[in-house]
Amino acid sequence: MKFVKLESRGGDYLVVAGNVAWLRSDQDNQTKVGIVGGQPLLVAGSIEETAAKILAG
Secondary structure (H helix, E strand, O other), X not given: OOEEEXXXXXXXEEEEHHHEEEEEEEOOOEEEEEEOOOOOEEEEOOHHXXXXXXXXX
């Protein structure tokens, strides 16, 4: 199981990389991260930056 740290304006998340289902651009250079079986997370950074963190993690 591989965890990826994703920063948010309200705090940080440790997300299991294999549980990320989708990414969607949001307002103010933020990205929504869809999680299998859960609610989407709103994280700081563009969709490209977030995808790079998940793939590198």
